[in-house]
Amino acid sequence: MDADASNRRVGLLLWVIIAFSGVVFTAAELQRFSHPPKDDGSLSLLVVGDWGRKGEYNQSQVAAQMGIVAEKLEVDFVISTGDNFYERGLKGTDDPAFEESFSKIYTAPSLQKEWYSVLGNHDYRGNVEAQLSPHLKKLDNRWICLRSFIVDTEIVEFFFVDTTPFVDKYFNDPGEEVYDWKAILPRQNYLSNLLKEVDSALKDSNANWKIVVGHHTLKSAGQHGDTQELLHQLLPILEENKVDFYMNGHDHCLQHTSSTNSPLQYFTSGGGSKAWRGDINWMDPKELKFYYDGQGFLSLQITPSQANFTFFDVFGNVLHQWASSRPLLHHSAI
Secondary structure (H helix, E strand, O other): OHHHHHHHHHHHHHHHHHHHHHHHHOOOOOEEEEOOOOOOOOEEEEEEOOOOOOOOOOHHHHHHHHHHHHHHHOOOEEEEOOOOOOOOOOOOOOOOHHHHHHHOOOOOHHHOOEEEEOOOOOHHHOOHHHHHOHHHHHHOOOEEEOOOEEEEOOOEEEEEEOOHHHOOHHHHOOOOOOOOOOOOOOHHHHHHHHHHHHHHHHHHOOOOEEEEEEOOOOOOOOOOOOOHHHHHHOHHHHHHOOOOEEEEOOOOOEEEEOOOOOOOEEEEEOOOOOOOOOOOOOOOOOOEEEEEOOOEEEEEEEOOOEEEEEEEEOOOOEEEEEEEEOOOOOOOOO
């Protein structure tokens, strides 16, 4: 009996270890993609958000201008800041909206590059697993969409963060909307693990530039304004780890905001289709560098020592330019 009891205790201990290990491994490192820069060490890309409307609300016109600018800049890839398919994401991997809002819209040869995409709140109103499915890459090999991940380009690391699950309203007051939370619950565990992963990845980064991409705003003079949950939970991590830029969508506008508290700069590129004309909230003029309540997109040209941002409208006009320079290996370990 003593031997049996001992065996049972060992078996129980092994079960606990296995169960515990399973919990630990759910907080795995963020998936990483390598995308080397050009031979001269530079990188060019476009940033667009809130676009998927089957060409309507000037989506096709924005796409055409993106193609022209992308050819001039010889872009290496495109970043989508979320709300990729309106109004309620994709219904499944065979949803025609994928081709009608993506493949058949961004047809310029210069845009036939990887599209690194995060999910927006409208995407969560559909079948999230469908939008994340590898099957979509078979339909269009440009499509790369995960909840959270890293794109390492050697000179800059892009940290893509799944911001929708942070917002309390979607859980507490969703109205008539139904969100696909299957892989999110229990929510607090998901958010805690994600914040730890982002913090750890940022701390491990030796890239000259650190850029975080999310759907939701941190600071904004647009309709949605600041996202309080992100200000309280994500922003301290970004500031502590000396992130250079935060890029987002969600507000259907183009916007550049600075902070009086840190060097962090904020860029909103949510003008991929439907815009909200005249919809602007007051903001400290010391922080709001640029605001445009129409459609358009953002370009970024970056080298180890220089980052150049340019906002374009639906006609391809340059609306705002801003540059940042720094010594080489700014973020290298001491």
